[in-house]
Amino acid sequence: MTTTTAIRVRGLRKAYAGVTAVDGLDLDVAHGEVFALLGPNGAGKTTTVEILEGYRRRDVGEVSVLGADPARPDAGWRARIGIVLQSSGGHDELSVGELVHHFAGYYPDARDPDEVIASVGLDEKRGTRARHLSGGQRRRLDVALGILGNPALLFLDEPTTGFDPEARREFWALISSLADGGTTIILTTHYLDEAEHLADRVGVITAGRVVALDTPDRLGGRDQDRAVVRWIDDGRPHTEHTSEPTALIARLAQRLGGEVPGLTVSRPTLEDVYLRLIGEPATPTTSIETLEPAP
Amino acid sequence: MTTPTLRSGERRIARRKATPPRIAVSRAVLELKSYFRERDSVIFSFLFPIIMLGLFSVVFGGGEDTFSDAPGGGIDFARYFLPGMLASGIMLVSFQTLAISLAIEREDGTLKRLRGTPMPPVAYFLGKVGMILVVGLSQIALLLAVAALAFGVEPPTEPAKWLTFAWCYVLGTAGGTVLGIAYSSVPRSAKSASAVVVGPLIVLQFISGVFFVFNDLPSWLQNIASVFPLKWLAQGMRSVFLPDRFEQVEVSGSWQHGQTVLILSLWLIVGLVICVRRFRWQRRDDG
Numbered sequence: 381m382t383t384t385t386a387i388r389v390r391g392l393r394k395a396y397a398g399v400t401a402v403d404g405l406d407l408d409v410a411h412g413e414v415f416a417l418l419g420p421n422g423a424g425k426t427t428t429v430e431i432l433e434g435y436r437r438r439d440v441g442e443v444s445v446l447g448a449d450p451a452r453p454d455a456g457w458r459a460r461i462g463i464v465l466q467s468s469g470g471h472d473e474l475s476v477g478e479l480v481h482h483f484a485g486y487y488p489d490a491r492d493p494d495e496v497i498a499s500v501g502l503d504e505k506r507g508t509r510a511r512h513l514s515g516g517q518r519r520r521l522d523v524a525l526g527i528l529g530n531p532a533l534l535f536l537d538e539p540t541t542g543f544d545p546e547a548r549r550e551f552w553a554l555i556s557s558l559a560d561g562g563t564t565i566i567l568t569t570h571y572l573d574e575a576e577h578l579a580d581r582v583g584v585i586t587a588g589r590v591v592a593l594d595t596p597d598r599l600g601g602r603d604q605d606r607a608v609v610r611w612i613d614d615g616r617p618h619t620e621h622t623s624e625p626t627a628l629i630a631r632l633a634q635r636l637g638g639e640v641p642g643l644t645v646s647r648p649t650l651e652d653v654y655l656r657l658i659g660e661p662a663t664p665t666t667s668i669e670t671l672e673p674a675p
Numbered sequence: 676m677t678t679p680t681l682r683s684g685e686r687r688i689a690r691r692k693a694t695p696p697r698i699a700v701s702r703a704v705l706e707l708k709s710y711f712r713e714r715d716s717v718i719f720s721f722l723f724p725i726i727m728l729g730l731f732s733v734v735f736g737g738g739e740d741t742f743s744d745a746p747g748g749g750i751d752f753a754r755y756f757l758p759g760m761l762a763s764g765i766m767l768v769s770f771q772t773l774a775i776s777l778a779i780e781r782e783d784g785t786l787k788r789l790r791g792t793p794m795p796p797v798a799y800f801l802g803k804v805g806m807i808l809v810v811g812l813s814q815i816a817l818l819l820a821v822a823a824l825a826f827g828v829e830p831p832t833e834p835a836k837w838l839t840f841a842w843c844y845v846l847g848t849a850g851g852t853v854l855g856i857a858y859s860s861v862p863r864s865a866k867s868a869s870a871v872v873v874g875p876l877i878v879l880q881f882i883s884g885v886f887f888v889f890n891d892l893p894s895w896l897q898n899i900a901s902v903f904p905l906k907w908l909a910q911g912m913r914s915v916f917l918p919d920r921f922e923q924v925e926v927s928g929s930w931q932h933g934q935t936v937l938i939l940s941l942w943l944i945v946g947l948v949i950c951v952r953r954f955r956w957q958r959r960d961d962g
Contacts, residue, residue: 459793465784469784470785470786470788473709473712473713474705485693485697485698488793509712525788
C-alpha cells in the first residue's frame with residue numbers, strides 16, 4: 381500500500397439532490413505535508429474532506445487516501461487516519477481521562493493516553509466530565525482523540541474555532557510538532573494566519589473546484605505582486621506600488637539624506653490574495669490605485 | 676499548561692491487542708458508567724415500575740382478588756400485575772432506552788466520531804447489549820424484591836419456572852435491543868425522539884395485558900396486540916409468576932410457550948436484519 385502521495389484525487393464530483401457541491405476537483409498531497417484547504421462556506425471543503433475521510437460517497441472521480449479507496453474503509457485503514465470533525469459532542473458524562481484511555485483501546489498502535497492529554501493541555505481537566513468542559517477545552521479533547529491512534533494522516537476540520545489567541549498558539553505548536561514527526565495533515569480553516577503559520581501548501585476551493593494551489597507565500601502570485609511602499613515627505617503620506625521596492629527606497633534615502641520618515645514596505649497579505657481568489661471585493665489596503673507621483 | 680510537544684512514536688505504552696471482544700467489554704463498561712451517571716433518568720426508570728406496581732395494587736386491589744372465579748380462587752392484584760410490569764420493564768429498558776439514546780448519539784455526533792475510529796461496529800452493539808442486560812437485571816431484581824417485601828408476592832421456587840424466565844428475559848431483551856436500535860432512525864431529531872418512542876410504547880402496554888387484564892380487552896385488540904412482542908413477553912412472565920392453575924384463565928387456555936418463542940425470535944430476526952441493513956452512523960441530512 382506504499383504510494384508516493386498520501387492523497388490523490390482526480391475529477392472528484394459530488395452533487396446533493398442536483399446541486400453540485402464538488403465539481404471536478406483534483407488534488408495531490410504528499411506524505412509528511414501539511415496542507416490547508418481554504419474556501420468560503422458552501423465551497424465544497426467539508427464535502428471533499430468527508431469523502432476523503434470515508435464519511436461520504438462520491439459520485440464520480442478517483443480518490444486514493446493512504447493507498448486505499450476511502451469509499452471502502454476497513455479497520456486497518458481507519459487506524460492509520462485521525463479525524464477531528466467540525467462539530468463535536470457526545471460522551472457528556474465521561475471524563476477526559478476515561479474517554480482518552482477508552483479510545484486508546486481501539487487502536488493497534490495508540491499513543492500513551494496520559495501523554496496525549498498533557499500535550500493538548502488538558503492535564504488539569506483529566507477528571508472533568510466532557511459536559512463541564514468549555515468550548516475550547518472540548519475542542520482540545522477532540523484533537524486528543526484525533527491524534528491518539530498515532531495516525532499517519534490527520535484531518536483537522538476547523539480545529540481552532542472558539543479558541544482564544546493563547547490556546548491557538550499552543551495548538552499550532554502541537555500541530556507543528558506532529559508535522560515534524562512526519563504526520564501528514566489536512567487542515568480546513570477560516571483563519572488565514574493559521575493556514576500561513578501551519579501549512580506547507582494551501583489550496584483554495586470555490587464552487588467545488590481548486591482555483592489556486594501553492595505555498596502560502598506564493599499563492600495567487602503573491603510573491604510576484606508589487607510591493608506597497610509608504611513614507612512621509614513634506615509632512616504628507618506617500619504611497620507607491622512598485623515591483624522594485626529596493627531601488628525606490630535607495631532613491632528615497634538618497635534624496636531625503638538618510639532615514640526615510642514613516643517608511644513601510646508591505647506585500648499583499650494571504651487574506652488579500654484569498655479574497656481576490658474567491659471573488660470578494662478586496663480590502664482597502666490593496667485597492668488604492670491612486671499612485672502618488674514618484675519623485 | 677505545559678508546552679505541547681508530541682512526536683510521532685516518541686513514547687508509547689505496550690498495550691494488549693485491540694480485539695473486538697475486548698473492545699465490546701470496554702464499551703459495555705463505558706455505557707454503564709454513562710447510564711448510571713445520568714442520575715435523574717436512572718432514578719425515574721428504576722422507580723417507575725415500582726410506583727406503577729404500588730399504584731395499581733392500591734387502585735385495583737381493594738381487598739378483592741382478581742379472577743375470583745378462577746378455579747381454586749383468585750389472587751391478589753399485585754401478584755397478577757407483577758409479570759406484566761416485568762415484561763414492560765424489559766421493553767422499556769431495552770427498546771426505549773436504546774431508541775432514545777441512539778437518536779441522541781446520532782444527532783450529537785457520538786456515532787459519527789466512533790465511525791471515524793477503527794472500533795468494530797459489532798463491539799459497539801455488543802456494548803449496548805451488555806449495558807442493557809446489566810440494567811435490565813438490576814431493575815428486575817429490585818422490582819422482585821419490592822414485590823416480595825412490600826406486597827408479599829413470593830417468587831417461584833421451581834427451577835423450570837426460572838428457566839422459562841431466563842429465555843423470556845433473554846429473547847425479550849435481545850429483541851427489544853435490536854428493535855430499539857432499528858427504531859432509533861425513525862425520530863427525525865433527538866428532540867422528537869422521546870415522543871416518537873414513548874407514545875407507541877404506552878399504547879402497546881395498554882393493549883398487551885400490562886396495565887389491564889388481557890382477557891378484558893375486545894378480541895380485535897387482542898389480535899392486534901398478538902402481532903407485537905410485548906403481549907407474548909407478558910404472557911411468558913405470567914407463566915412464571917402466576918400459579919399453574921391460571922393457565923386455564925389465559926385467552927387461549929394455554930401459556931403458549933412454543934408460540935412465544937417463535938414470535939419473540941421472529942421479532943429478534945427482523946430487528947437484526949433492519950439493524951444490519953439500515954443502521955446509520957450519521958444524521959439523515961449529513962452524508
